[in-house]
Amino acid sequence: MALYDTLGRTYSSTRQADPRIAATIEAALSDAATIVNIGAGTGSYEPEQTLIAIEPSQIMIDQRQPESAPAIRAVAERLPLRDKCVDAALAVLTIHHWTDLEAGVAEMRRVARHRLAFFTCDNTLFDAFWLLSEYLPEAAQMDAEKAIANDRLLGLLKDPVITRVPVPHDCQDGFGAAYWRRPEAYLDPAVRAGISLLSWNEEANKPGLAQLAADLDSGRWQREHAELLDRDELDLGYCLITSAA
Numbered sequence: 001m002a003l004y005d006t007l008g009r010t011y012s013s014t015r016q017a018d019p020r021i022a023a024t025i026e027a028a029l030s031d032a033a034t035i036v037n038i039g040a041g042t043g044s045y046e047p048e049q050t051l052i053a054i055e056p057s058q059i060m061i062d063q064r065q066p067e068s069a070p071a072i073r074a075v076a077e078r079l080p081l082r083d084k085c086v087d088a089a090l091a092v093l094t095i096h097h098w099t100d101l102e103a104g105v106a107e108m109r110r111v112a113r114h115r116l117a118f119f120t121c122d123n124t125l126f127d128a129f130w131l132l133s134e135y136l137p138e139a140a141q142m143d144a145e146k147a148i149a150n151d152r153l154l155g156l157l158k159d160p161v162i163t164r165v166p167v168p169h170d171c172q173d174g175f176g177a178a179y180w181r182r183p184e185a186y187l188d189p190a191v192r193a194g195i196s197l198l199s200w201n202e203e204a205n206k207p208g209l210a211q212l213a214a215d216l217d218s219g220r221w222q223r224e225h226a227e228l229l230d231r232d233e234l235d236l237g238y239c240l241i242t243s244a245a
Helices: 019-028 058-062 101-111 130-135 137-146 150-154 183-187 189-193 202-218 220-224
Strands: 035-038 050-054 086-092 112-121 158-164 238-244
Touching (some): 019 238, 035 101, 050 086, 130 202, 137 202, 183 189
Parallel strands (some): 035 050
Antiparallel strands (some): 112 238
């Protein structure tokens, strides 16, 4: 069973594309007439030129909008597409779920004529994020085990270019670090359900979440993170990596 057959049931309500992040992705692929979106989920960040979407979870496919590109239930490591059938291949916050990164990237290169694009996260910065470092050490350890290091991905690509993507304070997409200035959101089970890292082991996270709730009630979190409250955006390791196919 695909991971998001169990974790993705509320995904379409908590994981809306943030327009600023979407604009970065769309600009990088603006000259691609056709795109395949791999690990496409509910269709967030899917440029209008998307010809086909690849997604292993039927739960996620069922939440796609009627106007979204048609989706095929398949995995990145075995794309049911012919060679060089699209201009570009896109993968958004998905490579850490693949069983074989090298195979998935090879498949993207096989089907794309010109460009590959990955919206991903450098876990060396993300694991230092206050939620993980101060409250959820078990989640931090799990992320360190499952994360794909940027260097590993870069080693598979031809002339890669990295564009840092800071997270806005009012980010509309509820991914892992989206609520860095809105900590109370992490206490909402619906929000956590849309973040795979926080859904893998809810029991282990309970003590840390209880401490976060207490620190918010006492004002301790606000005092210790006062420098964040005036920030409009924060670099937490998210980036767009593009390369030639």
